[in-house]
Amino acid sequence: MGLNGWIHNANMAVARSFVGRRFRLDGSGHPRERKGTYFFTEIRAGLATFFAMAYIISVNATIVSQSGGTCVCPPDSPDLCDSDPDYMLCVAGIQRDLVTATAAISALTTFCMGLFANMPIALAPGMGLNAYFAYTVVGYHGSGLVPYQVAVTAVFVEGFVFVGLTILGLRQWLARAIPASIKLATGVGIGLYLTLIGLTYSAGIGAVTGAQSTPLELAGCEAQYMDENGLCPASEKMRNPTMWIGIFCGGFFTVLLMMFRVKGAIIFGILLVSIISWPRGTPVTYFPYTELGDSMFDFFKKVVAFHPIQNILVVQEWNISGYGGQFGLAFITFLYVDILDCTGTLYSMARFCGAIDEKTQDFEGSAVAYLVDAFGISIGALFGTPPVTAYIESGAGISEGGATGLTAITTGLCFFISIFFAPLFASIPPYATGCVLIIVGSLMAKAAKDINWRYIGDAIPAFLTIAIMPFTYSIAYGLIAGIISYIVLNTIVWLVEKASGGRIRPADKEYKEPWTYKIEGGILPPWLVRASKGKKDFWRPYGDVEHNTSPVAGRTLEGKESVGAETAMAQAGASERGGFSAADMRGSTTSGSEEGEKLKL
Known part of the structure; x- marks a missing residue:
């Protein structure tokens, strides 16, 4: 018996077990088994999804830590505490906490998505929303609308509001009520927003900075050459070696890998820049011989270590009397973007893996999937992270053949393992992730072509x-x-x-473009309609539809981006996908059963 024979026998053994029937693998005997799904295929798909979106661990920690978290910067500080070594040490601790928090909430929510909803979709703190959280709501080093503690309270409340909207079926209606062009424009705008952040010093390559006579100007100088206004002298502009390392190794190198459809291209780019920046005593080191640099290097040398969340765990502030308007603005923005983002991504990925039912226009486990996302938002807020959402990078795993919750469970386990590599993820410099934000922004901008x-x-x-x-x-x-x-x-x-x-x-x-607030079949969710008809199995997604088998899961994207391109799409980028268009919400594309044949490995 060769390797292929052993894999086939193992696939069949798992399919006939409790696991196979629970996740409806091909050969399990379940009345709604998902044809063409196999255990080892699901494992491989889960690994593909993880490598496609593992960058979020370091990127989210870098962006959100720029808010300062629970660190306190005196309001009279002339440079927002940039030159305060004690404050910057506190921020470094916040970043380490956020690495653990990001990996932990991604692991928990993705695992639950696979276990309870049986969908191959991964979740993590949302790109775009994390930037809005850090730079607008809390502000750079706490200079924004509300303190960090109030901001995570808004996120916590939003999650429970999502639960109510999901149960009542209002979530899909709210997503449908927004004009299509504005939905698409939201993704493009967030893409430009991320691009601007990727060009700055705080979380990017440092190519631009604020100016006096114009809003922005060219930068690219080393920090010691900046004047008191944060401006670069003309003789030093574009001479910062870390910027050029970020551009060539984190930018051009990553894009070239994506052009040749190398899976995990973004991870390779981040790793290359990080490895170059780790040795001390070089012009591009991330660990200078300073008090802050010594502290960061000591943590980096641990390599494998569990870092508990020390400063941002359950820090909600419930007295919001002094922040009513700002709290409400942040809450509504989180709510709106999450509605569009997660709803669109879930429908896009469900259609991609062939799970959309053409009669009901619902997908199996939809209500549970929405509830997992909603509870994940509130739990993530307790961990100190921005709202959690479904990731379009899940398409990387689906294109590898993933079609069941085993894919998401595998991805969740990978995120769990990454918790113990916090020293490495916390030591990725901002100029390693700056070009990632620019690449993500460019991919999100493609939605502009679909605007009317x-x-x-x-x-x-x-x-x-x-x-x-x-x-x-x-x-x-x-x-x-x-x-x-x-x-x-x-x-x-x-x-x-x-x-x-x-x-x-x-x-x-x-x-x-046509616009309507109405939803085909009414505003009530399918489970509530089934319950009102007295069906005893109302919680089952297909309790009112006669089917014998599920559609075959999707394989590869036809006429869409390759997996390499998909790896750079953040959840905010879901607004450029069919899930946000009226056509896709109605089911205008072919079902997964009409797609190509899937490998059985």
Whole structure:
């Protein structure tokens, strides 16, 4: 018996076991077994998903730690405590806490997604939302709208509001009620927002900085050459070696790997820059001979060690009387972006793996999947992280053949193992991840091509959404600008048409994208409809549909990005996917059963 024979026998043995029936593997005998699914295929797919999104551990920790966390910076500090060694040591501790917190909440929620929802989808703190959390809500070193403790309270409350919206079926309705162009523009705007962050010093390569006569100017000098305003002298601009290491090794190298469809391209780019930056005594070292550098290097040398969450665990502040308006703004923004992001990603990935039922337009375990995400948001807030959401990188595992919860469980176990490598993840410099943010931003910007530019009533609100986000450093203000402008413009047009009896109409009105707040089948979730009909198995996703087998899981993307490109898509980037378009929500693409044949390995 060769290796292939042994693998086949092992696959069949697992399929006939309790595990196979629980996850509905091919050959399990379950009435809704998922054809073409095999144990070793699921394991391989889970590993692919992890390597596609492992970058989030270091990137999220780097971004969120820029808020300062629970560290206190005096309000009269001239440079927001950048030159305060004690404060920066505290921030380094926050970053280590966030490495553990990010890995832990990603492991927990992804494992639960696989175990309870039986979906091959991974979750983690959301890109885009983490930047909004760090740079707008809390602000750089605590200079934003509310303290860190109040911000994580808003995230905690949002999670439980999500639970209610999911149970009542309002989550999908809220996602559907937003005009399609604004949904797409949200992803593009967040992409530009991430790109700007990737260009700055705090969490990027340091190519731009604030200016006096203009909002931004070219930078790229070493920190010791900056003046009191944070500006670079002309003779030192673009001469910082760490910036060039980030550009060539973290940028060009990563993109070239993606062009040749190398799986884990982003991880390889981050690792290359990090390895170059770890030796001490070099111009690009991340561990200078300073008090802060010594502390960071001592932690790095541990390599394998469990770092407990010491400073940000359960730090919610429930007295929000002094932050009512700011708290509400942050809460609503988190809620809106999460609704679009997770709903779109879940539907996109469910369709990709062939789990969407063409009759109900629902996917198996949808309510449970939404609840896992909702509870994950609140639990993540207790860990001190921004909102958790589903990741589009799950497509990397699905394209490897993953179609059941075993894929997500494998990914979750990988995240759990990474908790014990906190010293390595905490020692990844910002110039190693800066180009990752730029790459993610460029991929998210592709959604701009699907915006309805033919009708100005759709185009202008979408453009304002895109432009306001990076220029104000706020996702919330971009959403407000886009939604309000859409309402004002289209309400006036409607009034003019009504008053003129339809004789006065704007040019190109025939190109206006359709909009409706209605959902086919009604607003109530399928489980509630089944319960109202007296069905005893109302909790089963297909309790009212006669099927014998599940669709065959998806294999490879046809006409879409390769796995290499998918690896750079953050969850905020889900807004550029079909899950956010009306067509995909209605099920306009082919089902997984019509896709190519899957390997049995």
